[in-house]
Amino acid sequence: MQTRKVVLIDGNRTPFLKSGGAYMDLMSYQLGQFAIKGLLSKTGIDPSHIDQVIMGTVISNLKTSNVAREASISAGVPNTAACHTVAQACISANRAISNAYLEIYAGQADVVIAGGVDNTSDTPITFKKKMQKKLFKAQKLKGIGDMLKFATSLRPSDFAPERPKVAEYSTNRVMGEDCDIMAARFGVTREEQDAFAVRSHQLAAKAWEDGHLGKEMTSVSVPPKFKSIEKDNGVRGDSTVEKVKKLKPAFDKKFGTLTAANSSFLSDGASAVLLMTEEKAKELNLTPIAEIVDFVFTGQDLETELLLGPAYAVSKLFKRNNLTFDDVDVIEFHEAFAGQILANIKALSSDEFAQKNLGREKALGQVPMDKFNLWGGSLSIGHPFGATGGRLLTTTANRLIYENGTLGVLAACAAGAQGHAMLIKKYTT
Numbered sequence: 215m216q217t218r219k220v221v222l223i224d225g226n227r228t229p230f231l232k233s234g235g236a237y238m239d240l241m242s243y244q245l246g247q248f249a250i251k252g253l254l255s256k257t258g259i260d261p262s263h264i265d266q267v268i269m270g271t272v273i274s275n276l277k278t279s280n281v282a283r284e285a286s287i288s289a290g291v292p293n294t295a296a297c298h299t300v301a302q303a304c305i306s307a308n309r310a311i312s313n314a315y316l317e318i319y320a321g322q323a324d325v326v327i328a329g330g331v332d333n334t335s336d337t338p339i340t341f342k343k344k345m346q347k348k349l350f351k352a353q354k355l356k357g358i359g360d361m362l363k364f365a366t367s368l369r370p371s372d373f374a375p376e377r378p379k380v381a382e383y384s385t386n387r388v389m390g391e392d393c394d395i396m397a398a399r400f401g402v403t404r405e406e407q408d409a410f411a412v413r414s415h416q417l418a419a420k421a422w423e424d425g426h427l428g429k430e431m432t433s434v435s436v437p438p439k440f441k442s443i444e445k446d447n448g449v450r451g452d453s454t455v456e457k458v459k460k461l462k463p464a465f466d467k468k469f470g471t472l473t474a475a476n477s478s479f480l481s482d483g484a485s486a487v488l489l490m491t492e493e494k495a496k497e498l499n500l501t502p503i504a505e506i507v508d509f510v511f512t513g514q515d516l517e518t519e520l521l522l523g524p525a526y527a528v529s530k531l532f533k534r535n536n537l538t539f540d541d542v543d544v545i546e547f548h549e550a551f552a553g554q555i556l557a558n559i560k561a562l563s564s565d566e567f568a569q570k571n572l573g574r575e576k577a578l579g580q581v582p583m584d585k586f587n588l589w590g591g592s593l594s595i596g597h598p599f600g601a602t603g604g605r606l607l608t609t610t611a612n613r614l615i616y617e618n619g620t621l622g623v624l625a626a627c628a629a630g631a632q633g634h635a636m637l638i639k640k641y642t643t
Contacts, residue, residue, distance in 0.1 A: 219492040220318045221502035221641055225329075225608025226253035227431045230446045230483035230596030233334040236436050237482040242271060243278045245434075246285025246331040249484035249601075252432030253327065254290065257488050257500065261290050265323035267297040268314050269486075270306025270330030272599035274299075275338065281331060285484075291327070303629035304548065305511070305523075306330050307485060307603030308636070312509050314489050324494045329486035330600035345372040382629060384516055389550065389629065390465035390472050392520040397471055397553035399518075400560045404471035405459070407552035411476035411593050412453045414549060418590025419451025426589050426616065430608050448479055448596045476552035481596035485604025502641040504611035504622075508535055509636040516631045521554040523633020524625035525561040529572045531623065531635040539579050542637075543619025546610045548602055548626035549591035558627075589613065602626065607636065614640040 228248045231237055237245060246269055254261055269282035278284045283297040302309040307330030314328035340346070352364050381388045397407070421427045422445065433444040453475070463470035464477060495502050512526040519526075524547050532538065539545070549555050559581045561567045568574035589609055592602060603626065610622040625635040 218319050218321065220315045220489055220506045221492050221495055222504040222506065222607065222611055222638070223259070223488040223490065223495060223500050223502055224253065224257050225430065225485065225487040225604055225611070226256050227485035227601065227605055227608070228252075228434050228483045229431055229443050230448065230481050230598055230601075231443070232448055232596070233480040233482050235335070235447065235482070236443055237333055238335045240333060240436065241278060241336055242273070242275055242331045242333040243281045243284035243288065245333055245482065245484040246281055246329075246486070247288040248432070248434045249329060249331065249486040250285055250289035250291065250327055253486045253488055255432065259325075259488065259498065259500065262292055263325050263498065264291050264295045264327055266314070266317060266326045267291060267295055268300060268310040268326060268328045270300050270302065270308070270310040270600040270603065272301060272303060272306055272332050273334060273336070273338075274301070275336060285331065286327070303632065304550065304597070304599050305603055305626050305628040305632060305634040306600040308606075308626060308634040309511070309603075311487060311489070311603060311607060312511070312636070315506050315509070318489060318491055325488070325490040327486055327488055329484065329604035330602075331484035332598040332600040333482045334480045334598070335482050340376045341372070342374065342376050348372065382516065382520065388465065389520065390477060393551045393553045394466045394470040394472050396521055396557050400557040402471070402553050402556040402560065406556055407471055407476040408455050408458045410552040410556060411458060412455050414552075414587065414591050414593040415450045415453040417588055418449045418594035421589035422449065426612065427595070430605065430612065446595050448481065449590065449594045472551055472553055476593070478550055478592045478597040481598045483596060483598035483601050485601040485608070487604050487607055503615060504641050505639045507637040507639050509634065510534070512633040514631040514633065520629070520631045521550060521627045522558060522561060523627035523631070524548075524635065525558045525567070525633075526572065527633035527635035528562065528623060528625050529568075529574065529578055531637055532578060533574075535637060537621075537637075539582055539585075542621045542623050543585060543617060544610050544613045544622035545581065545586045546606050546613070546622070546624040547587060547591070548597070548606060549587065549593040550597070550627055552593060554627060603634070607638070610638060611640070614638070
C-alpha cells in the first residue's frame with residue numbers, strides 16, 4: 215500500500231467555559247456545531263470535500279447518541295459525509311483524531327474533520343435503578359386500572375435522582391482521590407502543586423494577551439440574547455501562590471494536597487481539526503501547519519496508576535521513534551491536576567520507575583519546562599472531557615510555528631488508567 219502523509223490544516227475550538235454558565239441551555243451537538251462551523255470558516259474548505267466527521271465525547275445525550283452526526287449536519291457538512299462518535303474518557307478527541315489519521319492513511323478517506331465535545335452542564339440526570347424498572351414496565355400500561363395501580367406503587371424515595379459522580383467505576387474513587395494518593399506516592403508537595411497551578415494561569419493569561427489562544431478559536435453567540443462569547447472564562451491571570459495556598463484540601467480533607475485551585479474544573483466546550491492527505495491539500499490549495507508522525511495509546515493499573523498515562527505513552531512513543539526530550543521542541547501535556555503533571559514528570563525522570571515500569575534501563579530524563587505547556591493548560595484554560603485532545607493538537611502545531619520548532623509531542627491521561635501520546639512535525643514544503 216502506498217504511504218499517505220496525513221497533515222493538519224488547522225484547528226478550531228469554542229471558548230471553554232466553566233460548567234453551569236452560558237452554555238447551560240445548549241446540547242453537546244450544538245457546541246460541536248460551533249467548533250466545526252468555525253473550522254470550515256477558518257480553513258475556507260468547501261464542505262462537499264469532507265468525507266468523514268469523527269467526534270469524541272464522554273457525557274452522551276441519549277437524544278443525540280451520535281453527536282458527530284448531529285454536529286456535522288447542523289454545521290453545514292453535507293449528509294454524504296459519514297459520521298461516528300467515539301468515547302475514551304478524557305482522550306476521546308485524541309482517539310477521534312487518531313481514528314481519522316488511520317482512515318486517511320488506509321485510503322478510506324481523503325478529508326476528515328475530527329475532534330470532540332462535552333457539555334457537563336447538560337449532564338443527563340437519572341433515577342435510581344428501582345425507579346427505572348418501574349418506568350420501563352410502565353410503557354406497557356393499559357387503561358385506568360393499570361395507571362392507578364402504577365401510581366399507588368410509587369414512593370417518595372423513587373423520585374430521588376441519582377446524582378452524577380465523576381468516579382472510576384471499578385474503584386468507586388473520584389479522580390481527585392486517586393491523584394492525592396499518587397501525589398503522596400511520588401512525594402509531590404502542596405507547595406509544588408500550587409506553584410504549578412499558578413504557572414498555568416499566568417502563562418494562559420499571557421498567551422491571551424499575546425494573541426495566541428484567540429487564534430485557536432472562533433466566538434460563539436448563544437440564544438436568546440446572542441451575546442458574543444470570545445474567551446475562556448477560567449483563566450485567572452492574577453493568581454499567586456499566596457492566594458491559592460489559603461484553600462483547603464478538596465478531596466482528602468485531612469491529609470490531601472489537592473485543592474480547587476490546583477485541580478482542573480468542570481468545563482464545557484468543543485474542538486475540531488481538519489486532517490487530509492498531503493496530496494489533497496495541494497489539490498485544494500490548502501497549506502498544512504503540521505504532519506502527524508506517530509501516536510500510541512496505553513493502559514495502566516487502575517489501582518495505582520490511574521493518571522500516569524503520559525509517562526507510559528510518551529516513553530513508548532519515544533522508544534518507537536528513537537527520541538529523547540532533547541529532540542522535541544514543543545511539549546504539551548493535559549493538566550488534569552497539578553499533582554498529576556508533577557507525578558508524571560517525576561516518573562519520567564526516575565531510573566527506578568523506568569526499570570520497573572517502562573522497560574528502560576535509565577529514565578527518559580527531566581522534562582524541560584522551558585518547552586512545557588508555555589501557553590497554559592487545562593488547569594487554567596479548562597477541560598471539556600471530550601474536547602481537550604483537539605486543543606492539545608492545535609496548540610502544539612501553533613507553538614511549533616511560533617517558536618520555529620520542528621517536532622512536538624502531546625500527551626494526556628484518562629479515566630480507566632489510559633494514556634495517549636502523539637508526535638507531530640511542523641509542515642514544510
